[in-house]
Amino acid sequence: MAQTPLDDLIALLARLPGLGPRSARRAALALVQKRQVLLEPLAEAMADVARNARECLVCGNIGTGERCEICLDPKRDATIICVVEDVADLWAMERAEVFRGRYHVLGGTLSALDGIGPDDLNLPHLFARIDGDAVSEVILALGATVDGQTTAHYIADALEGRGVTLTSLAQGVPVGGELDYLDDGTITAALRARRAL
Structure with missing residues (x-):
């Protein structure tokens, strides 16, 4: 047929x-x-x-020009860069409407098992942006997976001594989450990231 x-x-x-x-x-x-x-x-x-549609030459987002709408927005704080794994993560951050800085899309995470090394990601461009622009803070918004955390540690080591504040998203109990339904790793992360009330 x-x-x-x-x-x-x-x-x-x-x-x-x-x-x-x-x-x-x-x-x-x-x-x-x-x-x-x-x-x-x-x-x-x-x-x-x-x-x-094309990839933004600055951050890696998807847009219609050489620079995406976020990179062109003069109201965005260019001194703060939020590093994400892929464009879907960037879009998720934008849905929350709380971050007003700029982004950098890595295009994946380091993975020894999959043969993905630093040269396979958009890391050199990230380091060039940090060295060339007046960046004061880099937020690592990477997944709480082994590969995500490996990538975060790699970036932290590479940025050491460059005069930039390095932060990461908090991890732990989600809003509306019940302890009984959470896995051990999430509970451990939440306990370690506890803060004063």
């Missing part, structure tokens, strides 16, 4: 994170059934993104 355009669409959708073959079929069916409301605008938006 020949592959149809609908089969191709389903196969492509199934490759997206969070979608398996069954979810992809449901999504494709919804798109086709609502062609004018969903499929055609989605196709136009995807074509526009394919033509215009």
Whole structure:
């Protein structure tokens, strides 16, 4: 049986994170059934993104020009850089609407098992930004995984003696979290990061 355009669409959708073959079929069916409301605008938006989206030359965010909207915003504090693993983490920080500095996307974390070393990440550009700009603080907003913490330690060692304050996001009990449902590592991190009330 020949592959149809609908089969191709389903196969492509199934490759997206969070979608398996069954979810992809449901999504494709919804798109086709609502062609004018969903499929055609989605196709136009995807074509526009394919033509215009690019990586920001300064921070690594996704934008439509050489510099993203965050890097171009004069109201942002250029003296504080928040280091994140990937663009999804940057977008999560932006959703919270509490950070008003600039970002730096590493493009991953160090991982000996996966063969990812310092040269595979956007680390040289980070160090150049810190040395070249008037950066006073670097916030490490990396995951509490082994690879995330290895990367944080590597960056901390590399920044030693450069006159920049190095901080990291607090880790521990999430808002609304109950101790009974937390793993031992989270409880340990929360206890170590305790503060006076």
